[in-house]
Amino acid sequence: MATTIDFILPKMGESITEGTILNWLVKEGDSFVEGDILVEVGTDKVDNEVPAPFDGVMVRHLCDNGDVVEIGKPVAQIEASDGAAKDKVVPNKDSQELKKPSGLEDVQKIENVSSTSQNKTGSSDSVAQSMSKGRERVGSGKSNSVSSSYINKDLFVSPLVDKIARENHMSYEELARIPATGAEGRLRKSDVMQYLNDGRPNQFAQAVANEPDPTAYRIPQLKFDKGTGKIIKMDRMRSMIADHMVYSVHTSPHVTAYVEADLTDLVNWRNKNKAPFQEKYGERLTFTPLFVDAVAKAIKEFPNINASVDGKNIIVKENINVGMATALPSGNLIVPVVKNADQKSLQEIAADVNRMANLARENKLGGDDIKGGTFTISNVGTFGSLMGTPIINQPEVAILATGIIKKRAEVMTRDGEDSIEIRSMMMLSLSFDHRVVDGFLGGSFLRKVADNLEVAQHDDY
Numbered sequence: 292m293a294t295t296i297d298f299i300l301p302k303m304g305e306s307i308t309e310g311t312i313l314n315w316l317v318k319e320g321d322s323f324v325e326g327d328i329l330v331e332v333g334t335d336k337v338d339n340e341v342p343a344p345f346d347g348v349m350v351r352h353l354c355d356n357g358d359v360v361e362i363g364k365p366v367a368q369i370e371a372s373d374g375a376a377k378d379k380v381v382p383n384k385d386s387q388e389l390k391k392p393s394g395l396e397d398v399q400k401i402e403n404v405s406s407t408s409q410n411k412t413g414s415s416d417s418v419a420q421s422m423s424k425g426r427e428r429v430g431s432g433k434s435n436s437v438s439s440s441y442i443n444k445d446l447f448v449s450p451l452v453d454k455i456a457r458e459n460h461m462s463y464e465e466l467a468r469i470p471a472t473g474a475e476g477r478l479r480k481s482d483v484m485q486y487l488n489d490g491r492p493n494q495f496a497q498a499v500a501n502e503p504d505p506t507a508y509r510i511p512q513l514k515f516d517k518g519t520g521k522i523i524k525m526d527r528m529r530s531m532i533a534d535h536m537v538y539s540v541h542t543s544p545h546v547t548a549y550v551e552a553d554l555t556d557l558v559n560w561r562n563k564n565k566a567p568f569q570e571k572y573g574e575r576l577t578f579t580p581l582f583v584d585a586v587a588k589a590i591k592e593f594p595n596i597n598a599s600v601d602g603k604n605i606i607v608k609e610n611i612n613v614g615m616a617t618a619l620p621s622g623n624l625i626v627p628v629v630k631n632a633d634q635k636s637l638q639e640i641a642a643d644v645n646r647m648a649n650l651a652r653e654n655k656l657g658g659d660d661i662k663g664g665t666f667t668i669s670n671v672g673t674f675g676s677l678m679g680t681p682i683i684n685q686p687e688v689a690i691l692a693t694g695i696i697k698k699r700a701e702v703m704t705r706d707g708e709d710s711i712e713i714r715s716m717m718m719l720s721l722s723f724d725h726r727v728v729d730g731f732l733g734g735s736f737l738r739k740v741a742d743n744l745e746v747a748q749h750d751d752y
Contacts, residue, residue, distance in 0.1 A: 295350055297365035300332065301341065303658045307334045311527060312358045312366065317349045330366065333527055338654065347371040359457065455483050460534050461491075468493040490515075494537075528623045539685045543724040547680045548733050550719050552741035554696055557581065558715045572638045579648075580641040582668055582693055583613045585743035587632035590666060593736040596728060597665045599686040605727050614664035614684065615644065617651040626684060627656055628664040672696060678718035688728055691740065694718035717744075 300310060310332040317329045328340040329349070350368040354360055456466055469486045471478040486492075492512055525533065561576060568576040590597045590611050598607045611633040614626040627647035629640055650656045666687055671679035672695035679692035694717055701714040721737040 295368050295370050298329070298367040298369045300360050300362055300364055300366050302362055303332070303334055303339050307362065307658060309359055309361050310334045310339070312354045312356050312360060313338065314356060315352055317343075319349055319351055322346075322348045329369075334658075339658065343369075345371050449477070451480055452478050452483055455480065459487060460531075461494075465491070465494055526621065526623075528619075528621070532623060535685065536682050539683050542685065543683050543688070544726060545680075545683065545722050546725045546728075546730070546733065547720055547722045548730070548737050549678065549721075550734075550737050550741050552717050552719055552744050553701070553714050554717050554744055555715045556746070557744055558696060568638075568641075572641070574638065574641045574645055576641055577644065578693075578696070579615060579644050579668075579670065580637060581744070582670070582691075583615065583629050583632050583640050583644065584637055585740050586613055586666065586668060586691060587611050588743050589736055589739040591633055592739055593732060595732060596689050596723070596736045598688050598727065599665075600688065600724065600727055608665040610663070610665060612663045612665045614661075614667040615647075616667060616669040616684075617648060619651060620654055625651060625656060625661060626664060626667055627651060627660045628662065630663060667691070668693065672717065678720050680720060681722050683722055683724055688724040688726075689733065689736075690722050691737075692720040692722070694720070 303310060311334070313331040313333045315330050317323050317327065323329065323343045324346045325343055327343045329343050330341050332339050332341055348370040350370050352367050354366045360366055452466070455461075456463075466478060466483075469478060469482055472482055473479040561578070561581065565576040568574065594607055595605070597611055598605050600606070610631055612628050612630050613632040614628045616624050616626050619625055627650075629635070629643045629647075632640060635643070647656065647660055650660065664684065664687065667681075667684040667690045669679065669681045669690060669692045671681075671692050675695055677697070678694040681690045681692040683690050696715050696717045698713055698715055700711050701716065703710050703712045703714070719737060719741055721733055721740075723733040
């Protein structure tokens, strides 16, 4: 006797809370065997293929292509023989904890400490925006919408508006700044769509206070002529990258420091050893593993660069996980991570780098490959750039850009005598979060990375 079971959207990474149904590979009524790919699911990081946990038949799709589904929610009903699905599928329970979708902040109940304004419940609803912590959701927790929740005294969010906000990664605080034209001050779909067409002018404005602060900065409401031409809609990943970059610049006061490194010895060492290295280990020896190794060693001497910010606290990370910005076939960027880079040999780092670079070219990186980064390297020299001013990969506090390695004439001093030699030079750029990284730490760390690259001591590989 066959049983029908809910097919649950599985966990796809530590920080991933939702996925977009991209393509159903098994149609309703079709049979499948264990391991067959049932559906392709996209997240804000990578696309994933979700396999069948056992033999069975696809009874019904519960979601269509393009639908955004929370992790742990059912996406289909599948049929399996008795016993086939035992211990392989965890039934979805309404009581399970639902994680917050990225980009849309929740509402927190904050106790009113003023005895004169305290109401009978002793609390009032207010907007609490936090990009690093989940907040308590108002309502039962059994629905994706907040149709019964007030964001502030006058704003009501319907399920339709809530859905539009999630699709565009808008916080409740931003919704509260949109002029509402509905009855009793309700926000209508047309209000939100007009706001989006206007370019989200209040996206990063300060929250509206009861009494406006005359000294507060407000974004000017300027109207620009956006021109005419071919319109290209951002794909999902490009949209996520755009939001991430704008948020990073808005959150972290960026400072960029520069230093020039003489890589002549390193270039000569690599040219001499790349063939023996590949013959010995079966791995290509590119410059990226050498950069990762130099950065990991510098972080051990300056651990405060390997951190993130949580409100008024600085979290200095225990692990040194170095990310490397990598281009995907679509032209978008992704950051695979070399875990515990300080504990690995050059051969192990090269193996990780080559494996993840190959997976990125095939668009097959997994969730574990891109999570847990604590510091990022962006090799802008790959594209011929002399240097770059990279944007910090949140929630990290610094990012290094490596420029092109270029031969040029340099004045060298040896034994008190100056001479002109042809040297291989490279510019290094470090962007850091000036809230927690000052010039001394940023400059000292950057100089140490350059020193590590200039001293090519890898003979023990």
